[in-house]
Amino acid sequence: MLLWLQKYRPRTISEIVGNTNAVNQFADWISKRLKNDVKKAALLYGPPGVGKSLTVQVYAEQFGFDLIELNASDVRAKEQLMRIAGTAASQLTIFGGAKRIVFLDEIDGINPAEDKGCIPAIIDIINKSNCPVVLAANDPWDPKLRPIRDLCVLIRYNKIRSPTIVKFLKEICRKEGIVVEDRALTLIAEKADGDLRSAITDLQVLTEGRRYLRFEDVVWLPTRNRQYGVFDVLKELFWSKTALQARLVMEKSLIDHETLKLWIHENLPLVYSDLSDLVRAYDMLSKADVFFGRMNRTQNWDLLPYALEFMTAGIVLGVKKKPEFVKYQFPQKLLLISSTKNSRKIRDEILLALSEKCKLSRRKALTEIFPYLKVIIEENPSTSRHIGEWLNLNEDHLKYLGLKTSKLKKPNIKIPDLDRY
Amino acid sequence: MISMALEALWTEKYRPRKLDEMINQKEIVERLKQFAKTKAMPHCLFTGPPGTGKTTAALCLANEIFEGELAGNFLELNASDERGINVVREDIKNFARTISIGKVPFKILVLDEADNMTSDAQQALRRTMERYSETCRFILICNYSSKIIEPIQSRTAIFRFQPLNPEDVIKYLKYICSRENVDYSEDGLNAIIEVSEGDMRKAINILQAAAATGFVNEKSVYRVVGKAEPKEVLEMIKLAWNGKFIEARSKLRELLINYGLSGVDVLRQLHREIMKTSSLPITEEDKVKIADIIGEVSYRVVEGADDEIQLSYLLANIALLGSKSQR
Numbered sequence: 001m002l003l004w005l006q007k008y009r010p011r012t013i014s015e016i017v018g019n020t021n022a023v024n025q026f027a028d029w030i031s032k033r034l035k036n037d038v039k040k041a042a043l044l045y046g047p048p049g050v051g052k053s054l055t056v057q058v059y060a061e062q063f064g065f066d067l068i069e070l071n072a073s074d075v076r077a078k079e080q081l082m083r084i085a086g087t088a089a090s091q092l093t094i095f096g097g098a099k100r101i102v103f104l105d106e107i108d109g110i111n112p113a114e115d116k117g118c119i120p121a122i123i124d125i126i127n128k129s130n131c132p133v134v135l136a137a138n139d140p141w142d143p144k145l146r147p148i149r150d151l152c153v154l155i156r157y158n159k160i161r162s163p164t165i166v167k168f169l170k171e172i173c174r175k176e177g178i179v180v181e182d183r184a185l186t187l188i189a190e191k192a193d194g195d196l197r198s199a200i201t202d203l204q205v206l207t208e209g210r211r212y213l214r215f216e217d218v219v220w221l222p223t224r225n226r227q228y229g230v231f232d233v234l235k236e237l238f239w240s241k242t243a244l245q246a247r248l249v250m251e252k253s254l255i256d257h258e259t260l261k262l263w264i265h266e267n268l269p270l271v272y273s274d275l276s277d278l279v280r281a282y283d284m285l286s287k288a289d290v291f292f293g294r295m296n297r298t299q300n301w302d303l304l305p306y307a308l309e310f311m312t313a314g315i316v317l318g319v320k321k322k323p324e325f326v327k328y329q330f331p332q333k334l335l336l337i338s339s340t341k342n343s344r345k346i347r348d349e350i351l352l353a354l355s356e357k358c359k360l361s362r363r364k365a366l367t368e369i370f371p372y373l374k375v376i377i378e379e380n381p382s383t384s385r386h387i388g389e390w391l392n393l394n395e396d397h398l399k400y401l402g403l404k405t406s407k408l409k410k411p412n413i414k415i416p417d418l419d420r421y
Numbered sequence: 422m423i424s425m426a427l428e429a430l431w432t433e434k435y436r437p438r439k440l441d442e443m444i445n446q447k448e449i450v451e452r453l454k455q456f457a458k459t460k461a462m463p464h465c466l467f468t469g470p471p472g473t474g475k476t477t478a479a480l481c482l483a484n485e486i487f488e489g490e491l492a493g494n495f496l497e498l499n500a501s502d503e504r505g506i507n508v509v510r511e512d513i514k515n516f517a518r519t520i521s522i523g524k525v526p527f528k529i530l531v532l533d534e535a536d537n538m539t540s541d542a543q544q545a546l547r548r549t550m551e552r553y554s555e556t557c558r559f560i561l562i563c564n565y566s567s568k569i570i571e572p573i574q575s576r577t578a579i580f581r582f583q584p585l586n587p588e589d590v591i592k593y594l595k596y597i598c599s600r601e602n603v604d605y606s607e608d609g610l611n612a613i614i615e616v617s618e619g620d621m622r623k624a625i626n627i628l629q630a631a632a633a634t635g636f637v638n639e640k641s642v643y644r645v646v647g648k649a650e651p652k653e654v655l656e657m658i659k660l661a662w663n664g665k666f667i668e669a670r671s672k673l674r675e676l677l678i679n680y681g682l683s684g685v686d687v688l689r690q691l692h693r694e695i696m697k698t699s700s701l702p703i704t705e706e707d708k709v710k711i712a713d714i715i716g717e718v719s720y721r722v723v724e725g726a727d728d729e730i731q732l733s734y735l736l737a738n739i740a741l742l743g744s745k746s747q748r
Contacts, residue, residue: 265730269666275741278666282734286721293726332671333729336678347681358433359476361501361534367686368471369430371649372626379645380633383429390429 004204005197008172009054012062016051017168017196018160023055025155026134030059030101033132039153041126041133043107045140046157047232049195052136056103066100072107072118081121100131108137108145119144126151141230141330159194162186168196169203178207183215191221230255230263231328237264238271238323243313250308257304261289261311262331268315270326277319284314346400353391378402431629432622435597440481443474444593444621445585452580453478457485460526464550464559466535466574468566469582472620478582479531479560486529493522496530501537510545517553528557536563543570550576584619593621594628598637603628605637612642651680654690655700661736662701662743669736670729677729684728688719691735707742714738 010016016023022044032038044052060067070080081104102125110118126133126148140149166185173180188206192199202221207213233249240246250260264285272278291307294300316323354365354373377384377398384403387393393401428434437443440450440457456462462482467475483495496516513530521528538546547570550559559577563569566579591610598605609631617624630645631637653676660669676682682690692715695708703711718735725731 261727261730265727265733268733269670269737275664275666275737275744279734279737279741282730282737286718286725286731286734289725289727289730290721293724296726333674333678336674340679343679344681351681355499357428358430359480359497359533361499361537363501363683363686364471364534366681368622369432369626371651372630372645373430375630375645375648376633378633378648379630380635383633386427387429390427 004172004200008175008200010058013055013058016055016058018164019046019051019055019157022046022155022157023051026055027059029153029155030132034099039151040129041135041148041152042155043140043149043152044134044136044155044157045138047159047194048138049192049197049199050157050160051196052157053103053105056101056134056136060101060103064099067103068100069103069105071105072110072122081118081125102129102131102133103136104133105136106138107135107148108139108142110144119147122148123151139230143330143334160196161194162189165189165192165194165196165199169199172200172203173207173213176207178211178213180207180213181215184213184218187215187218188221191218230260233260234263234267234328237312238267238316240313240316243309243317246313246316247309250312257292257308257311259331261285261292262333263328264311264315266331266333267326267328270329271323272319272321273324274319274321277321280318281315284310288314343400346396350391350393350397350400353393357391374402430626431597431601432625435593435600435625436477437474437481438484440478440485443478443481444589446474446478446582449478449580449582453482454485457482460486462486462558462578464554464577465561466566466569466577466579467560467562467582468564468569468579470564470584470620472617472622472624473582473584474621475562475582476531476533478580479529479562482560483529483531487525490523490525494525494528496528497533498531499533500542501534510542510549513546513549514553517549517557520556527555529560530557531560531562533562534564535561536565536568540570543573547572547576585621586619587614590614590617590619590621590624594624597625597628598632601632603632603637604635605632606639609636609638609642612639613637616642616646651676651682651690653680654687655694657736658691658694658739659701661739662703664740664744664747666736666740669740670733673729673732673736677732684722684732685719687728687732688715688722688735691715702746703742704746707746710742711739 013023013027026042026044029038029042033040033042044055046052057067057069059065072081104122104125107122122135135148135152137145140154166182166189169185169188170180170182173185185203188199188202192202203213206217206221233255237246237249240249250257255263268281268285269278272281288307288310291303291310295303295307348362351362351365351370354360354369355362358365358369360368373387377387381403384398384401387401388398391397440454443450465479467479469475480497483491487494496512498512513532516528516530532546535543535546550573561569561573561577566574566581591614594610594613595605597603613624613627613631617627627642627646627649628637630649631641634641634645653672657669657672657676660666660672673687676687677684692712695703695711695715714735718731721734722728722731
């Protein structure tokens with residue numbers, strides 16, 4: 001059986017259904033890339049089944065590129081990545097006229113813990129490459145992709161609109177000689193939820209062995225469990241009209257509650273420009289967080305539904321002004337926590353030393369002693385040696401406490417004052 | 422036990438080693454001296470504001486009862502450190518259940534900042550206290566005795582430490598100045614008294630910080646106090662009040678993550694700033710409204726999981742009140 005996906009696959013990029021902008025943007029970027037005046041890599045992102053890989057493959061065929069393709073979530077990906085990093089990308093094509101595109105698909109499937117070195121290898125490929133490097137991902141905002149993201153032109157693929165899908169399915173049916181109810185196609189398209197690939201597959205499965213398709217034949221078609229990206233989740237959440245819709249957003253995503261809570265927290269003030277709406281929304285998020293706190297302490301997970309309802313329906317219903325259209329932001333708290341890891345460790349070591357010497361908790365050492373210690377060292381740096389010996393501190397600790405010069409060793413180097421607080 | 426290394430901080434260097442050296446708290450000291458003399462004592466609860474000598478009294482008492490034989494007989498724990506009350510509980514049990522070493526009649530366990538224990542943890546502590554009362558005496562230390570559960574209060578002798586009186590603090594500061602060769606003026610010391618409000622630790626810390634500038638006078642005292650008090654809290658309030666919620670929230674993150682304050686501590690400082698601040702046109706009526714929300718938020722901070730979210734709710738409220746008042 002010939003898969004319709006293959007049979008009706010576009011031959012040129014202009015035949016690609018939907019996402020015309022993204023496809024044009026991609027073609028544009030490649031032609032500029034060959035003249036070397038843009039970023040070396042492009043990251044195509046968006047939900048599954050909307051034509052990201054297809055664009056790259058069709059483009060390569062149409063314009064005669066060698067496609068070096070690799071699925072990054074493949075188990076053997078690491079090895080292959082390393083090999084590509086070493087060779088293909090940096091080699092000038094020897095045979096006249098042969099052009100190459102390196103295509104790394106599903107890079108959000110990389111598991112940084114298991115596939116150590118994959119991300120650096122990709123960065124290496126991008127940096128060394130003489131030919132265009134194209135990456136694809138469903139969720140480009142995954143923190144682990146951040147270093148890669150910064151090197152790339154981002155090209156966004158959207159879900160394909162239902163009427164567009166219906167139109168394409170109708171065309172297939174016409175060519176296949178299948179009689180079909182419009183309602184049936186609409187239902188397939190709705191269930192596909194913007195994913196043309198799955199819609200085509202569904203249509204083929206449903207019409208297999210028959211020449212007609214009615215609405216009733218489609219009703220049983222199960223909905224796929226969509227792994228909503230966090231942006232889709234937020235968008236659907238903030239624009240929900242009913243409590244149930246808001247609540248169901250959670251079900252559709254694989255994002256854990258804690259993470260979603262941080263995303264909502266980050267974006268509330270962007271979405272709600274009216275302060276009384278913001279207060280209302282924060283009241284609900286804060287109440288949800290109280291439930292989370294109680295659950296953490298008591299392990300009483302029966303509370304979870306209420307927490308989630310506060311966090312979703314509670315927030316979005318009852319606002320006076322419509323939410324703003326904004327670009328959702330990554331939770332800054334997570335970035336701050338990772339970027340301050342070292343300085344916080346140093347701070348905590350000082351506090352531990354203080355708490356032992358001064359016989360109080362670290363928390364009190366921070367509020368009662370620490371500020372004065374800093375002033376003493378700042379006002380009279382010569383005391384720092386004595387303080388350092390007494391508390392058994394090293395130079396990093398003293399720097400953290402505001403000592404400007406490191407013990408006469410490197411008198412000319414100015415120490416940045418970033419970690420003062 | 423006593424460290425021979427020279428203390429760099431004067432609060433430690435000039436911490437009394439004997440009950441007789443303690444400033445104020447005359448009645449308390451008298452009774453503790455009786456304990457030392459008879460080598461007998463009940464479980465105790467020391468309560469009172471910071472810097473009034475609670476921990477010092479406990480250390481002095483243990484020192485005198487044990488006549489220096491502190492090793493193995495004396496344990497000091499802090500209830501509010503995050504390593505978890507379970508660890509503390511284990512430490513307490515392990516220490517309390519074994520017999521004291523040497524000629525000493527019992528061991529002493531000091532549990533500092535006991536008011537930060539949950540009531541469940543206090544219940545467990547109560548059982549431990551009862552079970553091992555033969556071998557071990559407990560001294561619980563706290564700022565607020567109201568946060569200690571009744572059964573523990575009824576099982577302990579309660580000592581209420583008062584804020585130190587200004588004359589005695591000045592006398593002690595002068596003593597330190599003479600020992601440390603610090604130049605000072607009277608108005609400088611008076612300024613310290615004014616700011617430290619009967620808290621000896623704070624007074625000595627300010628003295629040492631001011632002395633680091635070369636001379637202790639009114640100007641240098643206020644300068645170091647200004648430097649030591651985190652300005653971020655006031656800045657955060659100002660930003661929120663002026664409707665810059667996102668910037669205020671960034672300041673909050675600095676305080677919680679970079680600086681490392683707990684949500685409760687941020688809240689406490691915020692409350693203080695709101696009540697005293699004259700740099701913002703917050704009406705008395707609005708102050709009361711904010712205090713109302715602070716009260717609610719301090720409950721939610723304790724119950725909740727994420728301090729930042731709870732305090733953001735407060736900042737949003739301040740921003741809303743600010744925008745209304747400026748309309």
